[in-house]
Amino acid sequence: MTILRLVGVSDYPRFIRSVSCLLLVIVLLTALTGPVLAAKKIILDTDPGTDDALALMLALNSQELDVRAITVVPGNVTAAMGLENALRMVSLANRCDIPVAAGAQHPLFQKLITAEFWHGKNGLANIELPPSKCKVDGRFGPDLIVQLVHASPDEITLVPVGPLTNIALAVEKDPSIVPLVLVKEVILMGGSINGGNVNAAAEANIYNDPEAAQIVFQAGWPLTMVGLEIGDKALFTPKYLDELGQTRGPINDFIYSVTKFLVDLSATFGAAGSPMYDPSAVAVAIDATLVKVKEMHVDVETRGEFTRGETVANRRNEVERNVLHGDRYVIEGVDKVKPNAKVCVDVDADRFLQLFVSRIRGK
Ligand SMILES: [Ca+2]
Numbered sequence: 001m002t003i004l005r006l007v008g009v010s011d012y013p014r015f016i017r018s019v020s021c022l023l024l025v026i027v028l029l030t031a032l033t034g035p036v037l038a039a040k041k042i043i044l045d046t047d048p049g050t051d052d053a054l055a056l057m058l059a060l061n062s063q064e065l066d067v068r069a070i071t072v073v074p075g076n077v078t079a080a081m082g083l084e085n086a087l088r089m090v091s092l093a094n095r096c097d098i099p100v101a102a103g104a105q106h107p108l109f110q111k112l113i114t115a116e117f118w119h120g121k122n123g124l125a126n127i128e129l130p131p132s133k134c135k136v137d138g139r140f141g142p143d144l145i146v147q148l149v150h151a152s153p154d155e156i157t158l159v160p161v162g163p164l165t166n167i168a169l170a171v172e173k174d175p176s177i178v179p180l181v182l183v184k185e186v187i188l189m190g191g192s193i194n195g196g197n198v199n200a201a202a203e204a205n206i207y208n209d210p211e212a213a214q215i216v217f218q219a220g221w222p223l224t225m226v227g228l229e230i231g232d233k234a235l236f237t238p239k240y241l242d243e244l245g246q247t248r249g250p251i252n253d254f255i256y257s258v259t260k261f262l263v264d265l266s267a268t269f270g271a272a273g274s275p276m277y278d279p280s281a282v283a284v285a286i287d288a289t290l291v292k293v294k295e296m297h298v299d300v301e302t303r304g305e306f307t308r309g310e311t312v313a314n315r316r317n318e319v320e321r322n323v324l325h326g327d328r329y330v331i332e333g334v335d336k337v338k339p340n341a342k343v344c345v346d347v348d349a350d351r352f353l354q355l356f357v358s359r360i361r362g363k
Contacts, residue, residue: 041155042156045070045145052076055159057093057251057360058283068148069099070099071101071144071145072100073162075112076115077116089124091134103165107209108211108212146170158183159282167212183221184222186216187226188223189280190203191205193229193311194228206310223340227343230277231275231278235271235276240356244256244357252362276353290347291344291346296313298311298313299314318337
């Protein structure tokens with residue numbers, strides 16, 4: 001009543017229109033600035049790698065994420081080739097402002113296993129990107145991780161999509177980044193709870209440095225494991241490739257070529273499409289509602305004859321308590337085991353793939 005009296009009855013429709021316009025402006029401003037303000041700071045640790053290329057470009061094309069650094073780890077390709085690939089991709093995206101740093105040169109305790117067989121001889125589907133305009137950051141990758149985490153306490157999400165060597169080295173060099181919860185969260189692509197992809201037991205990223213992976217899983221920080229179950233369900237099929245091919249642009253064209261290589265490769269193995277492994281971790285960082293998670297305790301097998309590199313997930317989060325009585329053990333009860341990981345067990349595959357395609361197309 002008071003408002004009506006103030007504006008006068010004859011002005012009432014104009015008043016409503018003004019208020020509506022103001023509300024519309026506020027909504028538009030919130031839509032435009034909101035996600036930018038709330039961008040999640042991430043460090044992408046990567047061994048590029050074809051699916052690393054997809055992960056990197058998805059991250060750079062998503063305003064929900066603020067990529068603070070890219071650290072390179074050996075895995076799919078050697079450390080030197082991975083660094084060159086990372087620099088060329090960042091250059092293609094015109095993002096020389098993002099530090100790109102070299103890290104470990106080999107796994108902690110074993111020989112490196114490279115995967116040109118799956119990724120092309122240069123690791124990037126044999127696509128020759130122009131030389132990089134960007135310069136390498138001189139800092140050692142794990143040091144850069146520690147430095148950035150201290151500079152933004154409780155704000156940095158680590159997104160490792162390669163072997164976990166650099167992340168383990170960061171924890172070993174400065175264990176304080178974990179107990180003080182300086183790292184907000186770790187969302188890693190790696191592992192599986194239903195068998196491996198390099199052999200019956202192990203997934204490639206974990207298999208390439210099981211000791212490092214065990215350090216990362218046991219570190220005590222909030223950790224999400226985006227394993228094979230997610231990428232294997234989210235197949236990049238010719239349908240999505242066609243959608244990607246409808247638009248042009250440097251990133252769009254590059255990712256189209258990479259995904260075409262992957263789709264063609266998967267067809268030679270009789271698969272309907274290519275599993276979206278690395279981009280799945282970035283997608284979870286963008287929108288955690290894409291996946292269903294279950295809390296589990298996960299250990300990494302480092303000694304098994306057939307199971308080295310397996311992520312051994314305790315689905316019940318309990319173990320039998322066996323107590324020695326004379327010459328035998330007797331089960332006296334069941335002890336609870338504290339979960340250390342949110343394990344992704346399902347994904348809304350089409351929503352994830354549509355998100356990927358639309359972001360690469362810049363829409
Ligand atoms: Ca990778």
